[in-house]
Amino acid sequence: MCKKWLRKNASFVVAVLLLGVLVGSVTGCVAESHEPYTQNYSALTTATDFSLGGEDRYFDKLQKDEENVLLFWGSWCPHCESLIERIDQLDSADAIKKNLFTVAEDESLDDVEGHKGDFPIYLDQDKSVYEAYGLEHIPTVFILNDQGEVLGSAQGEEDSLALLQEYASYNQ
Known part of the structure; x- marks a missing residue:
């Protein structure tokens, strides 16, 4: 039959x-999906776009079809500097820095001169971006998709490093 x-x-x-x-x-x-990020300290579900001067916007810098890293830091913050040093020591540093964009809570370009060329730096002199994100501490890391949706977030040196390592494991 x-x-x-x-x-x-x-x-x-x-x-x-x-x-x-x-x-x-x-x-x-x-694009392959993966488990949700284990850290999500922020209540933000969508990142706030901001001007980079002229017609340039942060969302224009997001890599299409990829996850992106947004790091808030300051050169005067020992935990931020330690986080950056620890990232540099990781085998996955290139995977983290590939789509990394940073917002420095510093007053002048001279303050961030030591990191010039290491990664993109937006100088948030008036703290407007920091305030728009409702932040209280640095370092703070956000993992975003190409639409600006928050996939994961962490604050503090240890939690930020753990989130960045998790990001690298998903994006190598």
Whole structure:
């Protein structure tokens, strides 16, 4: 009975099998998803876009179809400087810095001169971006998708480092 049904409906069976193969190959083209981030200290679900001067906006810098890192820090903050040093010592430093954008809570470009060229730095002299994000402490890290949705967040040196390591494990 089964052989007879297969012969009679062979084209239907082939079509279903082909559809399964096509669906499988199309889903392979979609960016891989992973478990949610284990840290999410902030109540923000969507990051706040901000001007980088002129017509440039932060959201324009987000890498499409990738996760992005936004780090708030200050050169005067020993925990921030320690976090940056610890990132540099990681085997995954390149994965972290690939889509890293930083907001420095410093007063002048001279303050951040030691990190010039290490990663993009936006100088938040008037603390407007810091306040727009409702922050209380630095360092603070946000993991964002290309639409600015917050996927994970952490504050403090240890929690920020742990979140960045988790980010690197998902994005190497």
